[in-house]
Amino acid sequence: MFKNEEMEINLGPQHPSTHGVLRVKLRLDGETITHCKPVIGYLHRGVEKICENQTFFQGQVWTDRMDYCSAVANNLGWAEANEKLFGITVPRRAQYIRTLLNEFNRLASHLIWLATHALDIGAMTVFLYAFREREDILDMNEAFCGSRLTTTAFRIGGLREDLPPGFEKMARKFLAKFPTCLEEYENLLSENRIWKKRTVGVAMLSAEDAIALGVTGPVLRAAGVPYDIRKAFPYAAYAEMDFEVPTQTAADTYARYLVRMAEMRQSARIIQQCLDGLPEGPVMAKIPKILKPEVNEVYHATEAPKGEIGYYLVGEKGSINPYRFHVRAPGFINLQSLPKMAEGGLIADIVAAIGTLDIVLGEIDR
Amino acid sequence: MNKFLRTLIPSDIAKGMAITGKHFCKVFFTANRRKVPFHIVSEYPEVVAKVQPRYRGRLTLLKDEQGEIKCVCCLACEKICPTQVITIEKGKKEGRKMPYPVRYDFEMERCIFCEFCVESCGFDSIILNHQFELATYNREDFSLGMEGLSQNMFEPSPVGKFSVADD
Ligand code: SF4
Ligand code: SF4
Numbered sequence: 001m002f003k004n005e006e007m008e009i010n011l012g013p014q015h016p017s018t019h020g021v022l023r024v025k026l027r028l029d030g031e032t033i034t035h036c037k038p039v040i041g042y043l044h045r046g047v048e049k050i051c052e053n054q055t056f057f058q059g060q061v062w063t064d065r066m067d068y069c070s071a072v073a074n075n076l077g078w079a080e081a082n083e084k085l086f087g088i089t090v091p092r093r094a095q096y097i098r099t100l101l102n103e104f105n106r107l108a109s110h111l112i113w114l115a116t117h118a119l120d121i122g123a124m125t126v127f128l129y130a131f132r133e134r135e136d137i138l139d140m141n142e143a144f145c146g147s148r149l150t151t152t153a154f155r156i157g158g159l160r161e162d163l164p165p166g167f168e169k170m171a172r173k174f175l176a177k178f179p180t181c182l183e184e185y186e187n188l189l190s191e192n193r194i195w196k197k198r199t200v201g202v203a204m205l206s207a208e209d210a211i212a213l214g215v216t217g218p219v220l221r222a223a224g225v226p227y228d229i230r231k232a233f234p235y236a237a238y239a240e241m242d243f244e245v246p247t248q249t250a251a252d253t254y255a256r257y258l259v260r261m262a263e264m265r266q267s268a269r270i271i272q273q274c275l276d277g278l279p280e281g282p283v284m285a286k287i288p289k290i291l292k293p294e295v296n297e298v299y300h301a302t303e304a305p306k307g308e309i310g311y312y313l314v315g316e317k318g319s320i321n322p323y324r325f326h327v328r329a330p331g332f333i334n335l336q337s338l339p340k341m342a343e344g345g346l347i348a349d350i351v352a353a354i355g356t357l358d359i360v361l362g363e364i365d366r
Numbered sequence: 367m368n369k370f371l372r373t374l375i376p377s378d379i380a381k382g383m384a385i386t387g388k389h390f391c392k393v394f395f396t397a398n399r400r401k402v403p404f405h406i407v408s409e410y411p412e413v414v415a416k417v418q419p420r421y422r423g424r425l426t427l428l429k430d431e432q433g434e435i436k437c438v439c440c441l442a443c444e445k446i447c448p449t450q451v452i453t454i455e456k457g458k459k460e461g462r463k464m465p466y467p468v469r470y471d472f473e474m475e476r477c478i479f480c481e482f483c484v485e486s487c488g489f490d491s492i493i494l495n496h497q498f499e500l501a502t503y504n505r506e507d508f509s510l511g512m513e514g515l516s517q518n519m520f521e522p523s524p525v526g527k528f529s530v531a532d533d
Contacts, residue, residue, distance in 0.1 A: 058448040061482075129389075150480075161420075164419070164420060188382045193376075
């Protein structure tokens, strides 16, 4: 008399908890997800192709608009990939300032993750507190390069300008209060029973699966793999910094939360070291007016807040445009693990799974 | 037993409530006092928002002390602009040795405020000013030029024309 039927529903593309325009096709058996398929491409602008039609100098503005929550990290990868292609050495002071801004950016990105992830799961308070701290970081971005989100912070060969007067004071003021703020978030969440019920044991992704799928960033480190490009292949000034790579072994949503919180502490530590040991000197290397590569190809990977962001550039002899440009976007690759995390779980937990991946659709669709 | 007690006594929720309560008291008992730093929200259209000195706003052409346009039509800005929003027509003016821009069109709707144009200009003849209230209702308002158009490149844009404060 009763028939067991599966139901198909669409989550998104305009659902607030999908962090943009992600559509997830779900097949449900009661409340259990039996099949899950992310559909992407709603925000496709063809950034890679646009960059191929522009000069190496102009390309940076498009990297801002990929992962708009961590534009500085994207800029850093782009600038360093180009420096590798042209064989430019960046002055030491510029390296330090890049590291400094990159870590501030990591804080901003993790704060926005914490805010939205907690909001998705139902903790409204943290949302506003985290945005309050992020505001200070955006103000520092504005002080340094004139824009809050689309920073275009670096130039090939160094920086456009040195740190503005008053920047160091702002940064130190922020660092002084940030540990208290972190404690506040942890008091609100870490032991909270509702938070734990929604996160512990939810959206598991084992280390083998994570490696097989190419997942990087905090999601991989929460599975117990201590892989961080800042340590494994140091770039910018990370070789001179003293920091740890936090890992967890539980591989669930709660472990990823713990990893990201610990990462924020480490970022604050790196910023402190950068500020204390900021060397004097120029911030821009001598570069030719028009950049023309010999035939050459580079792949440069950096650790963006979301995982490994890689830039693949092919230069053509005598041409001022890249012949081929490709981005290995961390969000795009991490999203592939969503079916693995969600299938077999409850429909309410897919929101936690999307949140814990920390995706930004601007970067996935490019 | 321990676990049972913890379920019974909601200490974790009390901890969270304490934080929220602390912040609430801070703001509630210091409300309407000017110098208190707990208010991080400003009432924007009434209170003028301040930007940092390096803020990148709308493109503006500069004039020198004699009121002459500084631009000499080297076309560096036109070439470097990633979205190709600048169009310059070269011309001559009586009593001026340098070339003179007859037309300097700037289509603001496509500008991405990257400041590459200012960086490339070797004559310091353009800047990005500090205006951020650039929204209008008409598409034509985004076409800026030397003169004759609804906005020109020298004067500030109609700041706050469409803001709530005017109603
Ligand atoms: S700010 Fe950038 S996009 Fe706007 S006109 Fe200048 S170069 Fe073009
Ligand atoms: S770069 Fe400066 S001088 Fe040259 S055309 Fe542009 S505004 Fe004029």
